[in-house]
Amino acid sequence: MMVVTVLLGGLITALTYAYLRIFYRRRKPGEPPIVHGHFLLGNSLPFTENAVNFLNKSRDKVGDVFTFRLLNKYWTMVLDIHSYELFVKEKNFDFKPIEEMVNNNVFGYHLVDGRKMVAEAGQKVSGKYLFATVETFAKNLIEAFKQTSKQTDNCSRRKNITAINQKNTEMKIDKQEVHHSGECGSIADSELFIDSGLNQQPGLPTGEVGPGAGVWCQDELRNFTSKIFFSPVFYTIFGRGDTGSSGSFHPQVVHKNFDLFHKYFNFLLFGLPIKLFPKAMEAVGVLAQQPSSAEMVNRNGCSDYIKHSTQFMLKNNQSERDIICHNLIFLHINYNTFRVAYWCLYKLMEDDVVMAAVKKEVEDVVEAKRTGANEAEYEAEFTADDINKLPIVDSFLNEIMRVMCGVLIARECTADTKFTTVDGRTFNIRQGDRIAMYPPVFHHDPEVFQDPETFKYDRFVDAEFFKHGVRVKHPMTGFGSLCFGQKLAMLQLKWFIINVVNSFKVELLNGERTLPNKTMYGHEILPPTHDVKCRFIPRERACTLKFLNNYGSNGSRQLNGTSSGSVL
Numbered sequence: 001m002m003v004v005t006v007l008l009g010g011l012i013t014a015l016t017y018a019y020l021r022i023f024y025r026r027r028k029p030g031e032p033p034i035v036h037g038h039f040l041l042g043n044s045l046p047f048t049e050n051a052v053n054f055l056n057k058s059r060d061k062v063g064d065v066f067t068f069r070l071l072n073k074y075w076t077m078v079l080d081i082h083s084y085e086l087f088v089k090e091k092n093f094d095f096k097p098i099e100e101m102v103n104n105n106v107f108g109y110h111l112v113d114g115r116k117m118v119a120e121a122g123q124k125v126s127g128k129y130l131f132a133t134v135e136t137f138a139k140n141l142i143e144a145f146k147q148t149s150k151q152t153d154n155c156s157r158r159k160n161i162t163a164i165n166q167k168n169t170e171m172k173i174d175k176q177e178v179h180h181s182g183e184c185g186s187i188a189d190s191e192l193f194i195d196s197g198l199n200q201q202p203g204l205p206t207g208e209v210g211p212g213a214g215v216w217c218q219d220e221l222r223n224f225t226s227k228i229f230f231s232p233v234f235y236t237i238f239g240r241g242d243t244g245s246s247g248s249f250h251p252q253v254v255h256k257n258f259d260l261f262h263k264y265f266n267f268l269l270f271g272l273p274i275k276l277f278p279k280a281m282e283a284v285g286v287l288a289q290q291p292s293s294a295e296m297v298n299r300n301g302c303s304d305y306i307k308h309s310t311q312f313m314l315k316n317n318q319s320e321r322d323i324i325c326h327n328l329i330f331l332h333i334n335y336n337t338f339r340v341a342y343w344c345l346y347k348l349m350e351d352d353v354v355m356a357a358v359k360k361e362v363e364d365v366v367e368a369k370r371t372g373a374n375e376a377e378y379e380a381e382f383t384a385d386d387i388n389k390l391p392i393v394d395s396f397l398n399e400i401m402r403v404m405c406g407v408l409i410a411r412e413c414t415a416d417t418k419f420t421t422v423d424g425r426t427f428n429i430r431q432g433d434r435i436a437m438y439p440p441v442f443h444h445d446p447e448v449f450q451d452p453e454t455f456k457y458d459r460f461v462d463a464e465f466f467k468h469g470v471r472v473k474h475p476m477t478g479f480g481s482l483c484f485g486q487k488l489a490m491l492q493l494k495w496f497i498i499n500v501v502n503s504f505k506v507e508l509l510n511g512e513r514t515l516p517n518k519t520m521y522g523h524e525i526l527p528p529t530h531d532v533k534c535r536f537i538p539r540e541r542a543c544t545l546k547f548l549n550n551y552g553s554n555g556s557r558q559l560n561g562t563s564s565g566s567v568l
């Protein structure tokens with residue numbers, strides 16, 4: 001009995017010691033206030049349920065700089081938007097451990113000399129490389145639009161068959177038939193439906209069928225965006241290999257598997273082993289089937305970013321597996337742009353007023369730029385500056401970025417640090433703690449953005465924003481301070497919006513609605529709670545749009561115009 005009591009006593013003492021060492025913290029003088037939570041989980045549950053609500057409530061209780069706990073890690077949140085520059089410029093707040101955590105926990109690899117590699121590879125998406133990348137993207141976009149338009153011809157053919165057969169139902173296209181009809185693989189196309197026109201939905205205009213014209217095609221919005229946006233992004237990054245030799249390294253296969261993998265992203269980020277998630281394992285198995293590094297760098301159209309980073313890693317004797325993981329990270333980064341494109345299409349379709357405003361701006365500028373003797377020859381050229389000088393397109397995109405942003409700007413504190421906010425309050429931050437700013441809180445602050453829950457496409461036109469009566473220098477912080485791809489992403493997205501409005505009519509099917517999934521805060525761009533069905537048809541006689549790479553001519557080495565992006 002005595003032995004049992006002693007053992008029990010020992011166990012309780014050990015557990016109490018471990019608890020005090022790992023979880024418990026007493027606030028020291030000068031440190032931010034602590035928001036206490038569950039004795040084991042800390043504040044993990046309210047944070048993962050809805051981070052913005054939790055952080056707002058905490059701020060109301062203890063002020064805009066405070067510390068809380070996620071499992072065993074203490075985080076200090078700086079929710080003072082005016083202190084953004086001070087935060088991102090503090091040399092003791094280091095991004096490297098965060099980057100390593102993502103590389104290690106989510107992608108299972110270590111990047112040798114990572115900071116140097118990112119700094120060097122980052123050059124490959126700025127200056128002349130930025131312009132060249134947009135040029136390649138624009139060409140790939142034309143190709144993707146062409147292929148998708150061809151599918152509506154296919155729908156048209158099928159419609160006739162449908163009419164002949166008197167089938168009054170939607171039909172799913174036979175996988176193989178679609179596979180032969182265009183570049184898209186069978187996975188994407190397996191979800192393509194024909195809107196036969198015979199089962200017209202109430203409230204929707206009749207499919208515009210004329211000789212030689214397509215009919216409305218139905219698709220899931222994610223699938224549609226994948227074909228017209230993710231494909232060109234994918235080919236811009238990796239080029240087009242010798243088709244057939246690349247197997248499952250195909251944009252639609254990669255996209256489907258990335259979609260699946262991303263569902264588990266937050267679990268992996270917090271360190272849970274991927275083996276717990278068989279579906280994620282399966283997806284990664286497919287994603288890992290990539291061309292060898294030697295083949296990749298020689299692929300036609302492979303980006304300078306991938307070429308440079310691959311060669312850098314080879315020089316450091318990193319394995320083929322590491323290179324594959326790095327390619328996945330780069331895709332993961334670009335997947336954000338895909339999600340924004342999804343929301344752009346959704347918001348255009350959701351509200352006729354938004355669509356009309358964006359369309360008018362695009363049509364006016366296309367009309368003004370148009371050259372050519374007749375409709376068949378109409379063509380309009382856009383430079384990067386031209387793209388950036390469309391206030392409605394710019395504001396619409398910024399509003400999407402505001403509402404859909406889920407990013408946490410996180411750093412690790414590398415030494416005990418006194419952090420002083422812009423209004424002069426000083427807080428002691430402990431070495432080893434995480435420290436963060438949270439753009440979604442700023443983006444939904446009613447003092448900065450009036451009616452923050454309402455989507456206002458023109459919110460950013462000639463606008464300034466204020467907090468406590470002081471102008472906010474950085475109202476939009478969704479790219480953080482380090483993102484090299486900000487200018488590229490914004491240009492690609494604007495060019496996509498212009499082109500999609502010019503080339504397609506797109507509509508949501510009746511009653512189809514979705515929302516950003518707020519349990520996914522932590523993803524840079526929030527995914528939808530569920531997908532929606534849409535339908536599309538190419539616009540007849542659409543003017544051909546071209547991107548003009550004028551880098552270096554007329555001194556245009558910089559990007560001018562509205563919100564072209566500024567990395568601090």
Ligand code: HEM
Pocket residue numbers: 095099118122125333334336337340407408409410478479480481482483484485486488489524525
């Ligand atoms: C809508 C699209 C995108 C969003 C929302 C986004 C957002 C972000 C954010 C929040 C960070 C962390 C920054 C920080 O903590 O200060 C980041 C880092 C980064 N982004 Fe982006 N990004 C996007 C697109 C891109 C693209 C297209 C590229 C490349 C061409 C890119 C390249 C990078 C790189 C290389 C980093 C890491 C920088 C470093 O390690 O120092 N991003 N991005």
